[in-house]
Amino acid sequence: MVSLFGSTSGTTAFNFQQLDLSMLGAYYEAKTALLTGTSLAPPQAARGPAVVTPWEQPEDTRSLNQRVNEVKALQSFINPKSDQAKLAGDNKDAKALFTLYQAYTRLKAVAELAADKNTTDASRGPLDILVKKGLSQIQDYITGAALDKLDLIYGAKSNRVETGIGLGKNRTKVIGAAIQKGAKDDPIPGIVGNEVFTVSITKSGVTDNFVIDLSQIAGPITLGALASYINSQIITVTTLDSGGNTVPKYSARFGVESVAGKGYALTVSGLVAEDVSLSAAVEEPSLFLAGATRSVGGDAISAATLTRLDGVDGGDPTRALRETYAGVGAPLLEVEEAEEDPLNGRTNAVVEKIRKQVSDLFTELEIDTAADAPDRPAVETAAAAVAVDSQGYVFVVGATAGDLGNAINRSDGSDVYLSKYDTSGNIVWQRLLGANGAAEGFALAIDNNDNVIVAGSVDGSVDGSELFSGTDSFVAKFSNEGDRLWKQQLDTVATDEALAVTVDAAGDVLIAGHASGVLQSGNTFGGARDGYVAKLSGGSGAIAATTLFGGVGFETAKDIAVAADGNILVASEEDGRAVVRKLDAADFSNVLWAVDLGDLGSGSVGGLAVEGGAVYLAGSTGNSGFGAGSAIGSHGGGQDGYVVKIDDAGASASASWTAFIGTSAGDGIKDVTASGGYVYVAGQTAGAFGGDPRSGVTDAFAAKVDGVTGAMVWTEQIGGLSGYNAAAGIAFSSNGNSVLTKLGLGPGTLQISETRDVTTQTTVHAGDYFYIAINSGKKMKVTVQEGDTFERLASRINRLSLRYIKAEEVFTGDGRKLKISVKNGSEIQLFAGDGDRDALKSLGLAPTKIFPNDRLFGTKEQDGESAAGDELGGIFGFKFEDGLNAASENGAKYLLGKVNEAISEVQRAYRSLYKDPLAEYLKSQSKPTGPVPPALAKQLANYQAGLSRLIAGGGIIT
Known part of the structure; x- marks a missing residue:
């Protein structure tokens, strides 16, 4: 324990300033009077013109809901022209503080409502959006505020910044x-x-x-x-x-x-x-299923799942692997039950303020600041598709609202992730797309060189540049080792989504989806929504060809595959009907044949698979008469899964049989694959297949169908949490089960290294940038280039000023990071890049200022009380951090504490603008030596005893 008043055995004394005890005693006597309500504020003469601060105004007596509704109706939390801001007159510092005080009180009202235990998570959703809007506006205002004697910082004050993410480290060994x-x-x-x-x-x-x-x-x-x-x-x-x-x-x-x-x-x-x-030497086939699981309850989140079924070549498969994973939200400290009272003002205000002042002092002096890493809560994550490469490695694509691996989610909601696993479920690498806006990953394909192609949609941009607003299709290609090879966004006036992807024999990429408008000149748009097919160069991602199909209604291409003869097969939903058509690979507008399978009965097309001349369509239907050819089994009622076999004769086709797969409850097939004369499907059921009991409200399931006859071979029900479980994708692996999986490893070449540069390991795109200003000078742009390491980036930053800035690559447990520090008494400010090109967020940095130590911890008055010397103002940090939210009760409580601290910091900053007559008097009366007057010595002893009681009672000093 550190004593603030002297040294005891085994402790260290810190002599911050040469003050005698009589002055220190009087100082704390004045502080106590101020905290307990005695009027010791600087007189109006010290402030200049008469100023009544916003916190001295009458308390707002309106209900919490009324105040929050008022905030909802505002365009901005910030209003420098408000009546409260006008109280500051022409004082720029006071005006900024009064503006922030008003913004913080608005934010506090929202946080209080979200922190209320009676507020539901459904109601917290809009409040969380409001909080993020407010924090963003507050951060922008602080960054650009015109100030005189103050320096205000959105986060914590420091003499350096360090990226919140590292580039990871190559493994020295593989652990099974x-x-x-x-x-x-x-x-x-x-x-x-x-x-x-x-x-x-x-x-x-x-x-x-x-x-x-x-x-x-x-x-x-x-x-x-x-x-x-x-x-x-x-x-x-x-x-x-x-x-x-x-x-x-x-x-x-x-x-x-x-x-x-x-x-x-x-x-x-x-x-x-x-x-x-x-x-x-001996390998057996397996199936891999990707999907999601979610518990029952309004606050439950979805987690992605990866399941391996072994023994699929027999009649009784077994679940050999079940991995559940999710992205993570920003770190949030757990709010202890005992900490709820200070947030609501139910404990002794004087004691709590003294505790906070001592805590702040320890923080500023960097004493005992080490702490365990805060918990990072799991956030909404789901898997959409799965594929297996030629070696047996497994790839999963989906969407997450959180960070993943080394990558920070920069999107406005969900971003697309891609993960590589071995057959035993060991993660090899993970990537986030780095979308601006919100993105979804729907489909996955692997080419002949084991490169991985991902397709989906983005409401924003995938590389920081977007010409037209609205939802667009995107395609991204990665190497098997995790390098991003290219990205392509269909940025047109049309609203479109890519729902399926495959690769032809030449390695070119084919995607299918829907569009509400033309994608290229020469397209004919039928109206409402049309299905589309597009071809992209496998080498560059350049768009080579597009076609639209449909009439005045609603058409969507749900899956795409390459036929045995190299032409293109497309499965679509067209005004509620299922249609499979074959397109000429050389001319997409040339339809070689089409098979209409009938009304889906509010069902859907789940997937398309091809083996030789057999084409298999799978999905769900509420129509007992759906399909064509022979009927295999009967429709069980409600929604049932189906598989339809179509015989492709080249220039024509006909349906051979339709098999129904389901229970008397609701069932649906989401994906299909075919291998060795058998068809494998995956989906979800609200019923029970055969002797498999249902473990949740819905369960995932897989089934095997004879590809020749349509007869059912087996079904396997896959439960999880006692909530909602579903499979969205399925992939067949010829070597998924062997002695290697029994040993916790997998087939293929072990991968221990990755490209450890900024654009590969993070969500920063080449061309993203941020600005640096030195000593209040002009803003200078720092642009991230393709292949940049932090060492290369640091070298370019240092060239901005060899005298005043020091940027360096540092080694940490998370791999290499970038650190920026001040030199030679300089002050440095970091600004975000413009719009979607901002690099700071993806680097785990925020717009901020950094200062030399003599300003942070020098002799200039920084304790937040009225300045006693000639120096007024100072540096004040509001300690806001990335990830603050009101999405949960605990998160809202933590946010509320941060807002209360920020309000106190505003008041401290305001007091620093004016000389304190009492402090001036004490300074003039103090002498370098002499005995402590008995009354003040007694008062000082009382303070020491009070602090001792706080310590003994489990206070903040340990």
Whole structure:
């Protein structure tokens, strides 16, 4: 514990200024009188013209709802021309403070209503939007306010800033899934002992293959025994070192590691200069399902799910993997129950203010500031589609309202994410698209080079540049290692969305969706909403061709596939009917054939799959007579899933059969795939298939259908939380289940490295920028370029002024970050970039000012009381942080505390503008030496005793 008044055994004394105790005692006596209501405010003569501050005005007695409704009707929280602001007269500093005080009281009313336990989460949604609007307007006002003696900061005051995100670190080893839940030396579960797999190691272009036959391991096959056996095989291949000594050629080694709370896992290390690939001698197919789960309740959020089903080639599949994940919101400190009272004024105001003053002092002096990282709450996240590459890696696309991996969500709502997993569910990498506005990812495809293509819609822009407003289709291409290769937005006057994507044999990208207008010259728009198909260059993303189809009604292309002959198949909903048509790949306007399958009965088209000349359409229908060809099974009532087989004869086609999949409750199929003469579908059900009990309000399910006859092979119901569960996408993997998955690993080349630059690892786009001003000079633009590391970016920042600014790349636990500091007594201000081109948010920075230490912690009066010397004003930070919200009761309470602190900071800043006659008198009467008068010594002792009681009672000083 640190004593503010002297030193005790084992503690440190901090002598901030040379004051005798008589002056300090009188100072605190004056402070106590002020806190308890005695009129010790500076006299009007000290303030200049008579000023009645806004906080001295009569209290607003209107109800909380009335005050919030007034705020809702305002265009802005900020009004520099209000009656309250006019109280300041011509004083620029006071005017800014009065304007902010009014904005904070408005924000406080909204926060109070959101923090009320009787306010529902549904009602908090609009309040949260209002809060974010207010905070944004307040931040903009603080950044641009014209001030004289004050420096105001939206966040905390500091002599440096550091990006809130790092670029991550390449792994030195791969850690598999924890497979041993028991003792470390127990036999590996699920291992028979005759399994065989191969470890292939490549170094300097030369590959050696090591066959690992588990039957060669003597004794129980434990993780340790397996790792030792693999390593004994690897070291048999040798080379000569520089001294001519025989040494192992490869550094790769297998090991065993404890995974906190999960058990033990295999590891593979020594991969920096070597590529390690794994393959099993015997592989079995699996299905991967992507979807979402949500508990029952108004405050429940959706989380994305990834499920692996093994044994799909038999009649009884098993759920081998179930991963649930979500993006995260900004850090929010938990509001303890005991902290609710200060926010509502129910505790002793004097004690609480003293506590806060001591806490602020500790914060400003950076004493004991270390704390555990705040919790980051999970936020709304869902998966929309899944695909498997040629090695067996699994890719999932969806949308999240939060941050993911190293990337900060810069959107106005949800952003598109792409994640890569191995077959055991281990995350390899994650990316956010970096959309401005709100974006949704609907579809996913993988080309012949294992590049990954994502398609969806964005209400804004995907690269910071947008010519026309409204919702647009977008396509983005990533390498298998996670590098963004290109992005394309169909930025036209039309409102459009891309709902499906595939890749042709040449590697060009085909997308399908709907549009309310033309996409290119030459298109003919039928009216209302038309379906569309577009072709993009696989190399650059340039639009090569588009076509619209439809009449005056509503048409939507729901899925797209490449036929066996290379032409294009499109499944669409057209005024409530399901239609499959085949387009000439060389001329999209040439329809080779079309099959109308009838009225969907308020149902939908879920997906399209092709195997040879067989085309399979799946979805949901409320029409018992839906489809064509032979009827397989019967419609169960309500909405049922369906699969229709269409035989493609090249220039013509006909429906072979229609199979219904469902229960007596509501059912629907969301996606379909085909392999080996079988059709696999995934969706959701409100009923129960066969002997599978339903665990939630709805469950996800998968089913296997004979692709020739339409007969049902099996159904598998997949529950989760006792709420809502659904599968949105399905993918077939030929090597999803093997000895490797039993070992917590997966087939393919292990990936440990990624491109660690700014535009790859964050949501910053090449061309995004921010501004820096030095010593109140002109704003200078700092632009992020393609391939920038933080080191390169820091070098360009330093060239703005070698004398006054220091930017550097620093190493942290989160990887490399950018730090900007002041030099030689300078003051630096950071400004956001313009519009969608702002880089600060994606870097985890905010518009702010940074100051030299002599201004932050020097002899100039900074404690918020009226200045006692010639220096007036000072630096005041309101300590707002990114992610403040009113979306939950706890978040609103935390916000309310921040707003109350900001209001107090406004008052402190105002008092700093005027000389305090009492302090001046005390200063003039103080002497450098001499005894403390008995009365003041007694008062000082009382303060020391009071602080001791606060400490003993669990106060803020520990």
